[in-house]
Amino acid sequence: MSASDTSCIFCNIVAGRIPSRKVYEDEDILAFHDIHPWAPVHFLMVPKQHLASLAHVGDEHAALLGRMLALAPRLALQEGCRPYPQGGHRVVINTGDEGGQEVHHLHIHVIGGPRPWLKG
Numbered sequence: 001m002s003a004s005d006t007s008c009i010f011c012n013i014v015a016g017r018i019p020s021r022k023v024y025e026d027e028d029i030l031a032f033h034d035i036h037p038w039a040p041v042h043f044l045m046v047p048k049q050h051l052a053s054l055a056h057v058g059d060e061h062a063a064l065l066g067r068m069l070a071l072a073p074r075l076a077l078q079e080g081c082r083p084y085p086q087g088g089h090r091v092v093i094n095t096g097d098e099g100g101q102e103v104h105h106l107h108i109h110v111i112g113g114p115r116p117w118l119k120g
């Protein structure tokens, strides 16, 4: 596992080599709109460090993952999801081929807004 992988699409987004519509950024985390949204709100949160999947997360990443999860509802509100409980949002982490993971850089999907959605 490396800090940045030039063949990884999300590492290239983090590095600014591939453009994205940014939702949030800090030292460790980037959030940007999904290019094929399933719902009125659909953005991805990624660690800036290349981590291939949730299956690669160890105790040393617990604080980072905790911060990402804590941030998700705040960014969902910022992006237009209505508040809990009538509003809310879905958080999805596809992991591995059978888990439906297509991009092998850990990412959290945050999905919400008025239904119907294209998926889910």
Ligand code: AMP
Pocket: 009, 018, 020, 033, 034, 035, 036, 037, 093, 094, 100, 101, 102, 103, 104
């Ligand atoms: P997953 O199936 O969980 O690996 O989801 C990967 C997601 O990344 C999909 O929802 C794609 O639409 C999204 N995606 C792929 N390339 C880009 C990109 N360049 N910018 C934003 N989202 C992307």
Ligand code: ZN
Pocket: 004, 005, 008, 009, 010, 011, 012, 049, 050, 051, 104, 105
């Ligand atoms: Zn990467």
